[in-house]
Amino acid sequence: MKNPKIWLSSPHMGGEELENVKEAFAENWVAPAGPAIHEFEAALAGYFNVNGAAALSSGTGALHLALINVGVKRGDEVICQSMTFAASANPITYLGAKPIFVDSEKDTWNIDPEIVREVIIKKIASGKKPKAILVVHLYGMPAKMTELENISMEFDIPIIEDAAEAAGSTYLGKKCGSFGWLGVISFNGNKIITTSGGGALLSNDWHSISQAKFLATQAKDNAPHYQHSHIGYNYRLSNICAAIGIGQMKVLDKRVEQRRANHAFYLENLSDLPGIKFLKEPEGHFSNRWLTAITVEPSLSNGVTRERIRLTLDAENIESRPLWKPLHLQPVFKYAEYYGTGVSEELFQKGLCLPSGSNLSQADLHRIVKVVREVFEGVDGVGKVLPIGKVG
Numbered sequence: 001m002k003n004p005k006i007w008l009s010s011p012h013m014g015g016e017e018l019e020n021v022k023e024a025f026a027e028n029w030v031a032p033a034g035p036a037i038h039e040f041e042a043a044l045a046g047y048f049n050v051n052g053a054a055a056l057s058s059g060t061g062a063l064h065l066a067l068i069n070v071g072v073k074r075g076d077e078v079i080c081q082s083m084t085f086a087a088s089a090n091p092i093t094y095l096g097a098k099p100i101f102v103d104s105e106k107d108t109w110n111i112d113p114e115i116v117r118e119v120i121i122k123k124i125a126s127g128k129k130p131k132a133i134l135v136v137h138l139y140g141m142p143a144k145m146t147e148l149e150n151i152s153m154e155f156d157i158p159i160i161e162d163a164a165e166a167a168g169s170t171y172l173g174k175k176c177g178s179f180g181w182l183g184v185i186s187f188n189g190n191k192i193i194t195t196s197g198g199g200a201l202l203s204n205d206w207h208s209i210s211q212a213k214f215l216a217t218q219a220k221d222n223a224p225h226y227q228h229s230h231i232g233y234n235y236r237l238s239n240i241c242a243a244i245g246i247g248q249m250k251v252l253d254k255r256v257e258q259r260r261a262n263h264a265f266y267l268e269n270l271s272d273l274p275g276i277k278f279l280k281e282p283e284g285h286f287s288n289r290w291l292t293a294i295t296v297e298p299s300l301s302n303g304v305t306r307e308r309i310r311l312t313l314d315a316e317n318i319e320s321r322p323l324w325k326p327l328h329l330q331p332v333f334k335y336a337e338y339y340g341t342g343v344s345e346e347l348f349q350k351g352l353c354l355p356s357g358s359n360l361s362q363a364d365l366h367r368i369v370k371v372v373r374e375v376f377e378g379v380d381g382v383g384k385v386l387p388i389g390k391v392g
């Protein structure tokens, strides 16, 4: 019989979610409105220490509203981290604006502040100042926020923080998602906590949050009939999903601990293997370790590659995944501008995300480590001895 499937990152309920959902049913709040939404928003604002939170149907929708809020319009340019999920940049194009992709730096794998600065200077000189800087905290690792905030202030360009993967991460003790003019969180099923699908927009500017809620509910003006003076969207979270979210917020810190424990386990049990490296937390950066990622350097690993590890895990019914393919390499963005030195391209070549769910058992973790070590010992997933250095 095949070993049971180990997922990369699967939902992990805390216990009270189902009760909250039953309560919503009992009161018939089965709608994108209701008391659970307000309670969830209050919990979010409290946890992230911001003045306002809007519970929305996805992180992607939250990014779309954030870009509208900072005034991005057709023909505008937005600086965006290249190494990220496509959902970071897609909303830029919904508005007819253009992403300008920027490479990562090596310490956090996030947008390189020095390149951002050069690009802004170049763009201003050519008469077109970028409208926003879209920063991502990849896999939960906080970006270099001090440098980025200084650039934002110097050139008066707002930061939109894509903290979809970074709920519970902090930089200099402050929560990721609370730095930018607007911050975005995702509650998709694979994230550190989930509402089955959903997202949130966070800000210290109360007016921006109330404007986002207005646009997210079809932009209805104050009138007895349906009156509209703006184009609206249908981006509000369901009260049912918010009921799940209330339960999930109570276990968020525990989930961070559990994901960090996975990372510590991998570090302890794999870092002696030749050519394998883990991303360290630079001083002041606290990662939720949403996903633990390794890089594999084939010139040091006797020829073992990221891909061979991935395929061997897959043969053992264990899901792992290459790092995000940089967006400037994606066919859909092939005409977009890009500035960089190849850091994200190399990470994409060599990087692998290991199963990282907070619900992994010790037995699961041991099983994963055993398979990875066997690849290095020259034994593949089905027990065949492979000539080291020749395969992969």
Ligand SMILES: *Cc1c(COP(=O)(O)O)cnc(C)c1O
Pocket: 057, 058, 059, 060, 061, 084, 085, 087, 088, 136, 162, 164, 165, 185, 186, 187, 188, 198, 199
């Ligand atoms: C998941 C994710 C999003 C999108 O969030 P959804 O809630 O799935 O729409 C955006 N950016 C990053 C970096 C993500 O990982």
